[in-house]
Amino acid sequence: MSRHRRRVTVGVAVCALVVTVLGLAVRQHDDGPGADVRERPRSGSTDARGPSGVVTLAIGGDVHFEAGVRALLDRPRATLGPVSTVLREADVAIVNLESALATRASPTRKELESPDDRYWFRSPPAALDLLARSGVDVVSMANNHGADHGRAGLRRTLRAARDAPVAVVGVGRDAREAHRPHRVEVGATTVAVLAADASPRESADGIWAAGADSPGLATARQDPPRRLLAAVRRADRAGDLVVVYLHWGQEGARCPTDDQRRLAGALAEAGADVVVGAHAHELQGAGMLGDTYVGYGLGNLLWYHGRRPQTGVLRLRVVDGEVRHETFRPATIPAGGGQPRLLRGRARADGVARWRDLRSCTRLAPLPGEELRAPQSGPEQAGLPAYDASVRRIGPELARRMRSSHDPDRCPVPLGRLRHLTVSHVDFEGRARTGEIVVHRDHAVDVVGVFRELYDAGFPIRRMRLVSAYGGDDDRSMAADNTSGYNCRRVAGTRRWSRHAFGEAIDINPRENPYVTGTGVQPPAGRRFAEVSRAPGADTAPGVVRRDDVVTRAFERIGWSWGGVWSRPDYQHFTAP
Template sequence: MTPTTPATPIRIAALLAAAALLSSCTRAEGDLESATDQAPPSPSPSAEAKEPYTIAVGGDVHFEGVLRDRLEKDPATAMGPIADVLSEADLALVNLETAVTGGGTPAPGKEFRFRAPDTAFDALEGAGVDVASLANNHGMDYGREGLADTLDAADRAGFPLVGAGRDAEAAYAPHLAEAGGDTVAFLGAADVMDEHLIGPWTAGEDRPGLASAKYGAADRLVSAVEDAAERADAVIVNLHWGLEGDHCPLPHAPDLAERLIGAGADAVVGGHAHVLSPGGYLGGGYVHYGLGNFVFYSHAGPTAESGVLTLTLEDGEVTGDEWTPARLEGGVPIPATGEEAERAAADWESLRETCSTGLSAEPEA
């Protein structure tokens, strides 16, 4: 047998280097093919373009008197033709100024108490309303039992309420909705309550009730707006405020509006006075001091003047507004047309100067 010649260290090193180079090239080609076959990464949600969207806001709603007949006949059409205006918006908000209960204990010392059956939520949904505030001076007209009934009925209907809850955390919590690529937070609070009911009606840590903006409770509302602004792109606050029969806001209202806008609210809207009040832009947000009666049995003279405020928002900012004037007939708002609509809109616009609110007709640059 002929003996083999042993490989030298130099030859072994060369062979190993060549094998390593070949393996490296093969892996690189394979990696390139795998990378080429992969789909390009999809853009993150935050990179998606935002689109303009609209929020329609109506005033005070209950279903007493002539409205109870409408509700019993057909809840889906109980709010009348104004439903077309509400439904055209991406989101719609009203103030539900009634307890939804058949029981409870009547609140003491009140001249007027409102309540409605569960079908009230069918009426709101049928009219295109997406969320309602219960924070007002009639939300607990039938006490804590009536409030519990109201919250239970809303839960069964799957209808969002703000401004009330089984404790303070729930009462001041926002309802979150999506529109135009934005997350929109809705909150409600009452700046009007009978003095002897402020304590019993205001939600506490372990007490059901309403979100309040009265006295020191305003600080809690400001904090709630700050928290909502961290979770949402836009914040809308429905505030029950004003003096009955007076078109102009109470002296403290502009300061409260500025605090809420400074805390992150993009719009502060509401009512209570039963008449229309001015609206406009203030400090980078939109403020409306009184939307008047909306679906309400009281309708004569100024208390019959109503309408829908439609705000346009984009990327978390209010960029435009539109006022659709209406007049109550049979308890429901009938949109005005033609010269009547032009005259009613001009009358509403003039309230900004009449009340000297510092509101402007156009958003700040």
């Protein structure tokens, strides 16, 4: 919608935009751009739920049907679960389908990815039926799994989308079709919805980007993404309400990358009214960039595991061409994956507060009229540098360093399944430090996200060194108040392997958070902290972990449990599910 010609209401625009984004590529007819215009007589019309000029949009994150979640497709009435109510209540609802629509497995090459971290996702066409029953109107397939099964999978995707009960966007028979918006009429407003993939390339195969005469996905990896920007400008000149759904960002990050910020700015300048997306598997902040609404990340919505459980549905209310109100309905994915569960009561209020706090690192403004929250303490307010982290394999030099904490002949996990992390942390003097820790590769990205939250909140950590710096001796590491992860050792007094031996446990500030046993306190220097209150909101010393604080919430968000609630509390200890 033109900044100078706001001929459509924001609500209508948003609604249309969602439909356009998801329906953009595949639901077009052959009679030219913009031919696929469908009427959506819901709250944008006077005889629907809301008054004319008011449109609501519901947006969810990544969905797929892998592992145990696939069983939902065998149930004729199955839906996305309780969040379906939120989706159905909106005028237009959109999600991202993180898979190819292929019934037979013919995976394409992914030579640009690490051999140990390659995934191929596929869903039968019945997935679109389930999404339609859940209240979804538009589905984006422009993502790093939309072409997982090669050209044959793309052909099947296009056939399935042609007759689907939902609009599908971001994929097409050629680049023109893949970048063409899906248009939907809501009352007097035409909403144009586009989708594009800006995630890292996984293969050099041309299927990942639609060509002039070849099928593929709409992409926005180029700088600038000329095809996408041109499509946005055309829709804006037509007076449409323009919505763009992107697959972008860094996996595991809770703050947008510089690339995301640049792309959002370019799309806003081109005329996009709403820019939303997913891919990080984490929630990211949202707000206003000028008069464009930007939502950087909506996390996973329906997923096969709950290692990143925090999710929800974003609802926007658009009135007379302006996004006036934002509502976030927080939910959580069960530990074993599956349908997300809406949070209620205090948990819902906490979820909304966390969503609002994510804006602090986005450089986005609150919505007009939104009540401002008190500024939170964090690295910017404290004058600290930006958070920095890395995830690396265990190379020969590091393997030599780890000899005292890893024996390849007896330890239950080989070094190839572990990852070496370096992360920023704040020390007890308020200075930025770089620490290192080793965890299992399955949890590396999650753990990077946890320490980002601790850094942003200014939670102090005494030191972070590998346990091998203490000869693999857990007692020496605790006595040094060292925050640590992997250590190939047994549970004290037993022959059972500790969870630390699998890279699935982390100890935080052992002195301030001791292990209280029936016979004593470990480390001994932690005795004065053994009886301190760890109730929510308790006035505690720096570095102390308590219930419902930034540390326990950060680990809870990735599905880890806290030893502080055990009958013999281990306040320092956090364990993977």
